[in-house]
Amino acid sequence: MAGNFEELHCWQACYNLRNYLKISVLEKLPKNEKFELHSQILRAARSSTANIAEGWGRYHYKENINFLRFSRGSVAEILDHCIEAKDCNYINLETLDEIRLRTEKCVQLINGYIRYLRSKSDEK
Template sequence: MDNNKKIQDYRDLLIWQKACQLIKNGLRILKGVKKDFISWTIIKQAVNSLLSIRANIVEGWCGHYGKSFASYLEIARGSVGETEDWFYALFDEKYITEEVYRNFSRDCRELMAMLTSLIKKIRNK
């Protein structure tokens, strides 16, 4: 996105774009996980929390303004944390490698930092 471009749609938001990248990467990782009862349980929760990130950004943008939008961003930030923890569970149970987990965790933390920055900006207006 061009940083000088006026934001007219949620798709223009860098946080939405980053969430889309995180979802694509997360789903790609999850597709490669060996499937059994435990992994299916974790995967289902991971997919739900992963998709919730972008959904809350969109819901907040489309239906709420100002500080109310910030509340939806806080929910999205919580979903990022939840998602990161589900991926930790996959790592802890040896379904994904430490490298895969660390890279995914780094991406989660980047998005959390972006969300935190925008939340602070909105709340301080």
């Protein structure tokens, strides 16, 4: 198990997604979306990493898995908000496709970590 949540591949992928969103999406949103779509995307991106960190800090497999599920939900929320951004022509299709790839990677890594924790829980 990782010595720090920052070593978790799922956290790293969500962190990289968050940074990508700041540059490729949030900066392109119009000012009238500052407290709407901008805020929702940023909160979901922050939540994706924060929930992984909080779950890691719980030290109980079942609690950790619950926080990983919240993180996975936040990643799905990011994709939904970015689809909305594309529909409003705030971002282009290439950016949305990149976000799809990155969110898929995050979900795969989160799911893999959940499977790992379940296997460790079964060993006890």
